Amino acid sequence: MTEKLQIYKCEICGNIVQVLIPSYGELVCCNQPMKLLEIQHDETEIGEKHAPKKEIRDNRTFVHVKTHPMLPEHYIQFIEIYPEDKSELHLKYFDPGEIPEYEITNFIDSTKAIELCNIHGLWGEDKND
Numbered sequence: 158m159t160e161k162l163q164i165y166k167c168e169i170c171g172n173i174v175q176v177l178i179p180s181y182g183e184l185v186c187c188n189q190p191m192k193l194l195e196i197q198h199d200e201t202e203i204g205e206k207h208a209p210k211k212e213i214r215d216n217r218t219f220v221h222v223k224t225h226p227m228l229p230e231h232y233i234q235f236i237e238i239y240p241e242d243k244s245e246l247h248l249k250y251f252d253p254g255e256i257p258e259y260e261i262t263n264f265i266d267s268t269k270a271i272e273l274c275n276i277h278g279l280w281g282e283d284k285n286d
Protein backbone atom coordinates (compact mmCIF):
# COMPACT_ATOMS: atom_id res chain seq x y z
CA MET A 158 0.00 0.00 0.00
CA THR A 159 1.43 3.33 -1.01
CA GLU A 160 0.76 6.68 0.67
CA LYS A 161 0.12 10.08 -0.85
CA LEU A 162 3.31 11.95 -1.86
CA GLN A 163 5.67 9.09 -1.04
CA ILE A 164 8.76 9.09 -3.26
CA TYR A 165 10.24 5.86 -4.63
CA LYS A 166 13.54 5.23 -6.44
CA CYS A 167 14.65 2.40 -8.71
CA GLU A 168 18.02 1.25 -7.42
CA ILE A 169 18.96 -0.04 -10.87
CA CYS A 170 18.13 2.73 -13.33
CA GLY A 171 17.62 5.67 -10.95
CA ASN A 172 14.02 6.45 -11.92
CA ILE A 173 12.33 8.46 -9.17
CA VAL A 174 8.55 8.58 -8.92
CA GLN A 175 6.05 10.15 -6.54
CA VAL A 176 2.68 8.77 -5.48
CA LEU A 177 -0.14 11.17 -6.43
CA ILE A 178 -3.06 8.85 -5.76
CA PRO A 179 -2.18 5.90 -3.49
CA SER A 180 -3.35 2.35 -3.99
CA TYR A 181 -2.49 -1.23 -3.07
CA GLY A 182 -0.14 -2.17 -5.91
CA GLU A 183 3.62 -2.52 -5.48
CA LEU A 184 5.74 -0.09 -7.51
CA VAL A 185 8.17 -2.01 -9.73
CA CYS A 186 10.93 -0.78 -12.07
CA CYS A 187 13.62 -2.78 -13.91
CA ASN A 188 11.82 -5.94 -12.71
CA GLN A 189 12.29 -5.25 -9.01
CA PRO A 190 10.37 -3.37 -6.28
CA MET A 191 11.22 0.32 -6.06
CA LYS A 192 12.77 1.60 -2.82
CA LEU A 193 10.78 4.02 -0.65
CA LEU A 194 12.88 7.12 0.05
CA GLU A 195 12.35 8.01 3.71
CA ILE A 196 12.49 11.66 4.71
CA GLN A 197 15.66 11.98 6.77
CA HIS A 198 16.31 14.26 9.71
CA ASP A 199 19.30 14.45 11.98
CA GLU A 200 21.31 16.97 13.90
CA THR A 201 24.69 15.95 12.55
CA GLU A 202 26.69 18.12 10.16
CA ILE A 203 25.27 16.26 7.18
CA GLY A 204 21.70 16.67 8.42
CA GLU A 205 22.24 20.36 9.08
CA LYS A 206 23.65 20.84 5.57
CA HIS A 207 20.61 19.15 3.97
CA ALA A 208 17.70 20.45 6.04
CA PRO A 209 15.49 22.91 4.12
CA LYS A 210 15.22 26.21 5.99
CA LYS A 211 12.57 28.90 5.93
CA GLU A 212 13.57 32.53 5.53
CA ILE A 213 11.45 35.68 5.42
CA ARG A 214 12.74 38.56 3.27
CA ASP A 215 10.79 41.63 2.20
CA ASN A 216 7.55 40.11 3.53
CA ARG A 217 8.03 37.02 1.33
CA THR A 218 8.71 33.52 2.64
CA PHE A 219 11.26 31.23 1.05
CA VAL A 220 12.50 27.70 1.59
CA HIS A 221 16.16 27.20 0.76
CA VAL A 222 19.07 24.78 1.11
CA LYS A 223 21.85 27.30 0.60
CA THR A 224 24.12 25.32 2.94
CA HIS A 225 24.42 22.57 0.33
CA PRO A 226 26.81 22.39 -2.70
CA MET A 227 25.33 22.84 -6.18
CA LEU A 228 28.07 21.07 -8.13
CA PRO A 229 27.38 18.82 -11.14
CA GLU A 230 28.36 15.76 -9.10
CA HIS A 231 26.50 16.74 -5.91
CA TYR A 232 23.49 19.02 -5.83
CA ILE A 233 19.90 19.57 -4.74
CA GLN A 234 17.64 18.18 -7.47
CA PHE A 235 14.36 19.62 -6.24
CA ILE A 236 12.50 21.24 -3.35
CA GLU A 237 8.87 20.40 -2.65
CA ILE A 238 6.52 22.32 -0.43
CA TYR A 239 3.04 21.29 0.62
CA PRO A 240 0.59 21.97 3.41
CA GLU A 241 0.28 19.49 6.25
CA ASP A 242 -2.97 18.13 4.82
CA LYS A 243 -1.25 17.46 1.46
CA SER A 244 -4.06 19.18 -0.42
CA GLU A 245 -1.54 20.89 -2.74
CA LEU A 246 1.93 20.08 -4.02
CA HIS A 247 4.51 22.59 -5.25
CA LEU A 248 7.77 21.38 -6.78
CA LYS A 249 10.78 23.24 -8.18
CA TYR A 250 13.67 21.55 -9.96
CA PHE A 251 17.24 22.85 -9.82
CA ASP A 252 20.33 22.47 -11.96
CA PRO A 253 23.91 22.57 -10.69
CA GLY A 254 25.02 26.18 -10.19
CA GLU A 255 21.55 27.44 -9.29
CA ILE A 256 20.53 28.67 -5.85
CA PRO A 257 18.24 26.03 -4.30
CA GLU A 258 15.49 28.33 -3.12
CA TYR A 259 11.70 28.29 -3.60
CA GLU A 260 9.17 30.91 -2.59
CA ILE A 261 6.16 29.81 -0.54
CA THR A 262 3.09 31.68 -1.69
CA ASN A 263 0.31 29.68 -0.01
CA PHE A 264 -0.30 27.81 3.25
CA ILE A 265 2.71 29.60 4.77
CA ASP A 266 1.96 28.63 8.35
CA SER A 267 1.45 24.92 7.71
CA THR A 268 4.16 24.35 5.10
CA LYS A 269 6.17 21.18 4.98
CA ALA A 270 9.34 21.30 2.91
CA ILE A 271 11.52 18.48 1.63
CA GLU A 272 14.48 18.35 -0.73
CA LEU A 273 16.26 15.67 -2.72
CA CYS A 274 20.06 15.51 -2.86
CA ASN A 275 21.35 13.40 -5.74
CA ILE A 276 23.77 11.62 -3.38
CA HIS A 277 22.28 11.78 0.13
CA GLY A 278 18.57 11.33 -0.63
CA LEU A 279 15.48 12.95 0.81
CA TRP A 280 15.58 15.41 3.73
CA GLY A 281 12.98 17.32 5.73
CA GLU A 282 13.12 20.48 7.78
CA ASP A 283 12.77 19.04 11.23
CA LYS A 284 11.72 15.96 13.15
CA ASN A 285 8.01 16.75 12.83
CA ASP A 286 7.83 16.19 9.05
Ligand SMILES: [Fe+2]
Nearest residue numbers: 231274276277
Ligand atom coordinates in the same frame (compact mmCIF):
# COMPACT_ATOMS: atom_id res chain seq x y z
FE1 LIG B 1 24.15 16.03 -0.30
